[in-house]
Amino acid sequence: METxxxxxxxxxxxxxxxEGKRAWIFPKKPSGRYYDRRKIVSYFLLAFLFAAPFIKIxxxxxxxxxxxxxxxNIFGFPFWPQDFHLFVISMIIGxxxxxxxxxxxxRIFCGWICPQTIFLEMVFRRIEYWIDGDRGKQMRxxxxxxxxxxxxxxxxxxxxxxxxxxxxxxIFLAYLIGSDxxxxxxxxxxxxxxxxxxxxxxxxxxxxxxxxxxxxxxxIIACPYGRLQGVLLDNKSxxxxxxxxxxxGENGRKKFRKNEDRAALGHGDCIDxxxxxxxxxxxxxxxxxxQLECVNCTACIDECxxxxxxxxxxxxxxxxxxxxxxxxxxxxxxTARMKGYIAVLTILIGVLFGMLLLRNDVEARVLRLPxxxxxxxxxxxxxxxxxxxxxxxxxxEIEIDSFKVRNMEAVVKLVSASDIFIVPKQGLSEGTLFxxxxxxxxxxxxxxxxxxxxxxxxxxETTSVNFMGPHSYN
Numbered sequence: 200m201e202t203x204x205x206x207x208x209x210x211x212x213x214x215x216x217x218e219g220k221r222a223w224i225f226p227k228k229p230s231g232r233y234y235d236r237r238k239i240v241s242y243f244l245l246a247f248l249f250a251a252p253f254i255k256i257x258x259x260x261x262x263x264x265x266x267x268x269x270x271x272n273i274f275g276f277p278f279w280p281q282d283f284h285l286f287v288i289s290m291i292i293g294x295x296x297x298x299x300x301x302x303x304x305x306r307i308f309c310g311w312i313c314p315q316t317i318f319l320e321m322v323f324r325r326i327e328y329w330i331d332g333d334r335g336k337q338m339r340x341x342x343x344x345x346x347x348x349x350x351x352x353x354x355x356x357x358x359x360x361x362x363x364x365x366x367x368x369x370i371f372l373a374y375l376i377g378s379d380x381x382x383x384x385x386x387x388x389x390x391x392x393x394x395x396x397x398x399x400x401x402x403x404x405x406x407x408x409x410x411x412x413x414x415x416x417x418x419i420i421a422c423p424y425g426r427l428q429g430v431l432l433d434n435k436s437x438x439x440x441x442x443x444x445x446x447x448g449e450n451g452r453k454k455f456r457k458n459e460d461r462a463a464l465g466h467g468d469c470i471d472x473x474x475x476x477x478x479x480x481x482x483x484x485x486x487x488x489x490q491l492e493c494v495n496c497t498a499c500i501d502e503c504x505x506x507x508x509x510x511x512x513x514x515x516x517x518x519x520x521x522x523x524x525x526x527x528x529x530x531x532x533x534t535a536r537m538k539g540y541i542a543v544l545t546i547l548i549g550v551l552f553g554m555l556l557l558r559n560d561v562e563a564r565v566l567r568l569p570x571x572x573x574x575x576x577x578x579x580x581x582x583x584x585x586x587x588x589x590x591x592x593x594x595x596e597i598e599i600d601s602f603k604v605r606n607m608e609a610v611v612k613l614v615s616a617s618d619i620f621i622v623p624k625q626g627l628s629e630g631t632l633f634x635x636x637x638x639x640x641x642x643x644x645x646x647x648x649x650x651x652x653x654x655x656x657x658x659x660e661t662t663s664v665n666f667m668g669p670h671s672y673n
Contacts, residue, residue: 213482231501252373258594305438
């Protein structure tokens with residue numbers, strides 16, 4: 200059975216034609232109050248994205264995700280492999296926050312904050328409008344033969360796209376390896392760092408492919424967040440919505456005619472101008488209701504408001520609203536589900552801040568040397584050998600004075616030329632130490648010891664080990 204024309208959106212997407220091939224989207228250049236606000240938000244976020252790797256707080260890069268070395272900086276706080284639990288909690292907080300935002304306000308993150316949308320709509324498409332022109336000119340250019348004009352415009356556009364993709368790849372690399380290292384690689388020359396140059400070129404190619412060709416397909420096909428919409432949204436979620444009660448009336452939409460009494464004829468305020476469809480960057484008709492492809496970019500709101508202004512009708516035929524607001528005139532309010540997410544988010548943020556406050560600048564690990572039990576020396580002295588690892592999470596060198604065993608007479612000997620050593624900034628020091636205790640002080644074959652680490656006479660870290668001894672003792 201053939202699907203009716205007005206129902207095809209239910210089993211197909213606007214970017215695929217009847218033959219299953221890519222249907223290229225030529226959206227009209229948007230304009231209006233929401234678009235102006237989005238530009239402000241987008242350019243602020245772009246400035247932040249490009250500046251964040253070069254901003255430092257207490258010597259730490261503001262944002263860094265060095266997966267290879269397992270070092271992460273979030274808002275200037277360094278996270279080491281030993282802090283992985285803090286990093287996981289931070290990521291969970293991010294997921295819960297986005298989930299809460301989606302339950303309340305739909306896919307607004309995609310339209311206003313998502314880097315994919317910002318780069319595509321506020322950078323690449325604006326360059327395309329500048330070179331190729333608006334919707335009509337782009338469609339004619341796509342159909343015309345490869346003459347001098349088309350070749351010139353295509354080469355110029357592709358070259359600019361490639362340069363921007365290369366710049367984005369460099370910024371992306373700054374987040375991965377650190378801005379200091381990236382600047383050093385650039386000054387030393389790419390030939391000295393071919394192992395980094397090739398991944399950089401691959402990233403450039405990926406970004407170019409995404410923004411020059413794949414485009415809105417990322418939001419429709421590849422992005423998992425769009426799929427979550429169907430699970431998270433409900434009738435009370437605020438989304439970009441078409442007011443079908445007002446727009447359709449009793450007898451549906453109808454083309455506009457001056458001095459016509461549409462209300463008497465039973466027609467709604469929608470004049471079927473299709474401008475909301477032409478301006479949509481994902482090629483949908485918002486009048487069909489909430490759809491997976493909608494990224495809440497508000498382009499259709501601005502376009503519809505402009506049309507309503509031109510014919511003297513009130514704005515808001517397409518607006519931010521929930522289904523219940525349109526159907527039942529119910530205003531937005533917090534639901535039980537949203538309150539639950541808020542409670543979970545508050546608890547997680549509290550736990551994270553508590554852990555950050557309790558986290559030490561230096562982390563110590565003392566472990567038994569593999570394969571070694573204990574050594575019995577003269578005068579009933581039992582000796583155990585351990586390895587230690589000290590991690591300095593700060594941007595200053597830390598001088599270690601001594602290791603001391605708490606609440607027990609014990610001698611700690613470092614296997615080094617001096618008992619005083621330096622832990623480098625954002626680095627680690629490793630070594631070996633012996634702990635010697637009188638056999639009579641031990642409580643059995645395994646005694647738990649608390650070891651304090653001192654720097655300049657101050658206790659900076661505490662750890663614990665198990666001290667091995669003989670079964671029988673006096």
